[in-house]
Amino acid sequence: MKNGAVRKRAFGLSMLVGASLLTCLVPARAETALLNVSYDPTRELYRDINTVFAEEWKAKTGEAITVRASHGGSGAQARTVIDGVDADVVTLGIPSDIDAIAKLTHKIPDDWRTKLPNEATPYTSTVVFLVRKGNPKGVKDWADLTKPDVKVITPNPKTSAGGRWNFLAAWGYAYGQDKDAAKADAFVGQIYKNVPVLDTGARGSTVTFAQRGLGDVLPTWENEAYLVLQEFGAEKFDIVSPPTSIYAEPPVALVAANTERKGTTKAAQAYLDFLYSDRAQAIFAKHHYRPIRREAAAPADLAQLPEIKLFKIEEYQGSWDEIQKRNFDAGGLFDRLSRAGR
Amino acid sequence: MSESEIFSPTFAPTTRGEPVASEGTGTRIVLIGIAIAFLALFLVLPLIAVFTQAFSKGIEAFLAAFREPDAWSAIRLTLTVAAIAVPFNVVFGLAASWAIAKFEFSGKALLITLIDLPFSVSPVVSGLIYVLLFGSQGLFGTWLMDHGIQILFALPGIVLATVFVTFPFVARELIPLMQEQGSSEEEAALTLGASGLHAFRTVTLPNIRWGLLYSVLLCNARAMGEFGAVSVVSGHIRGLTNTIPLHVEILYNEYNFVASFAVATLLAVLALITLVLKSILEWRFAGELAHGRAH
């Protein structure tokens, strides 16, 4: 009898295993599915974009399509594509991460930035400051981040695209002052001395600043700053837009090798083209990104994005290869600064 | 090295009453107080925090977390992974404990140490090793890609990482248990003409059934809750490769704290159920469990 019970359980278990194996071997997927591997703060954006794209695709071709998204620190996300995530498109935070995929796997052609308009960047953004209500520390510009009593929350530039843009924005600001690279290096070092927490992704930093109440200023993606006001309440924080900041380009690319194998090239290309359409551009503006075609966006959304003097970091530091190497690769500026600053 | 000596299962409460040699009542109360305060601070408070945070915006907000299809696909994936990993480890545990407990051979201590190894390996390393093997930059990456086999960032990779971290669970419970019980009963059955399989089913299995159930419980809890190893091999694709713990993290990173803690309560309840069942087993069948050093 005991024996029977054991056997029955074993039988139940094997049924369970069998059933679960079946469910994963026979995915209920008669429709096309695209995978968009993206960076941290675009979760809300691509949820909207994906829904609208699926509607348009259905209207145009009659086919149902699902766009799945995965989010995380830009570098970590690029790593999963390099290791074999079946991404159809990548929409990452910084060009060097897509370069890394192209270089290491050749799944993306090296000249990917020429494949889509505006250097494969359907929208841009910049770095602004999120401060506590009333701006008690009086943070107005980048130089204020070096004050010893100002605690700065920013993500790790090694893993997060947002962290890299923050880093480069600070450097570019200092370099713009008196065109002295050594001085700019020291300026950035000064800021990172004020950083008490270094999260791996932009989202982690926002949670640390907004939810956990640490730090005085959070330099962050402009869109992320507005999202915080929405999610955590505008009565708790202010956005301070510095007079100058960086022209941040989160680019997109087709992972050609994957789409060819899966036969999704047409849909994936259409998805990327869609990002340049009027509807998508308007959605970017709605989520506080800077659309490249302002005429497509709602004026009310555009009015929220203040005039900031934006510089391109390439003009100061050269190609993205050089930028990555100079600042973030092993032994680069960030490594030297954190070693000196400990 | 007989592992059974380590902890023989005399878990039954010691004779209470007034022992001659013990601490005074005052000391006792102080010590009990310290122990309970410490446990409350370090163990119980975090558990309470999960539930208070989950219900901080009311029951409606709590339930909303479970209306998301992504939450359900995470639950489904976690159940699937456990349904594969746990039976696998049961079969492995039975085989390993049979080989180790019923036979004497050289190198046994080394074998036991190797089975133990995943216990002390960092979960991140447990994920990394499979990335290095099956990632497209890895050892078998090109071959797998040429044959269109996806292991990483799909069910097989998640299952492998889970099997790795739960690998010793069943074996380490059953080995000492079988060693304690010895092989005389099986030998008797065999002498009476039973086949080996028959002896295993009618003699061994009934003897170890509570220990087996006990280890399955713990193995299952770990399999469903594993975070570090799975996060390295999962790819975090919403609705596809997110397990419950990863879904908790994703919600947390979307500022959806209530939903994050709400989904976390699922795992917390699972933990509580595990503890309750485990305690019942310990109280009722103490003699039939091995108290291996690692649970």
Next chain:
Amino acid sequence: MAKTPRRTWTFRRPSVIPGFGLSFGYTLTCLGLIVLLPLAGLVAKASGLGISGIWEVATDPRVSSALRISFGVSAVAALVASSFGFLVAWVLTRYDFPGRKLVDAAVDLPFALPTAVAGIALASLYAPDGFLGAPLARLGIQAAYTPVGIFIAMVFIGLPFAVRTVQPLIAEIDKEIEEASATLGASRFATLTKVVLPPLIPAVLTGFAMAFARGVGEYGSIIFIAGNLPYVSEIAPLLIVIKLSEFDYGGAAAIATIMLGISFLTLLAINLIQAWSRRRFGYV
């Protein structure tokens, strides 16, 4: 696998019980495929750097500081976990009080509670505005986002190991020896330190080693509460993840190999402690 039981007939003692080949072969195959082969792949990847390459990674200031933090904090946490673990085990086996069984069951909570859940729960408790973080902050102690946070998480996950290794041994102590010691006029303190405690030392050490090993490798519960600041609160497992995000597979494998080596040493230490204890006290 080359290790299938080819030497079966020489290295094992004969037995009437069947199934050795099958069970032993299956065990080795699984062990080989799931554990040994992947770990060998890791070591192979790291050895691509050469000994000097691994040494270079290990002595890189950021890596060595992360290793120091992981091992240092874990050692302190394991110490605290095993001292309080001993106390808890003592109280649970020696004293009777209402709710004892409940407390006993609660000890295993960290074991059953997934680490990610523990992480967000601890972070919300110990954050500067959290239930415990706020009073601590008034005392000038910042717990979350500092090594103190790492310490708290490590104590949390290490505690069950510390309690459960000593508990059965305390239960087994022969009370007559204790009573004899008391009758012969030894003070309670002397009885405890001279008679009761020495045989328990190996178990306490084993519990310490296990809590230590778990703490060193822990990831899920720590990253939420640690602050992850290089040179201050960045742990070694996180650095592996960061190295991966930088596409530095060799570096990740090197750190992992170092950690693996140390976990193996810890396991070895546990075995040695037990061997020593078997010689010294006749049991483990």
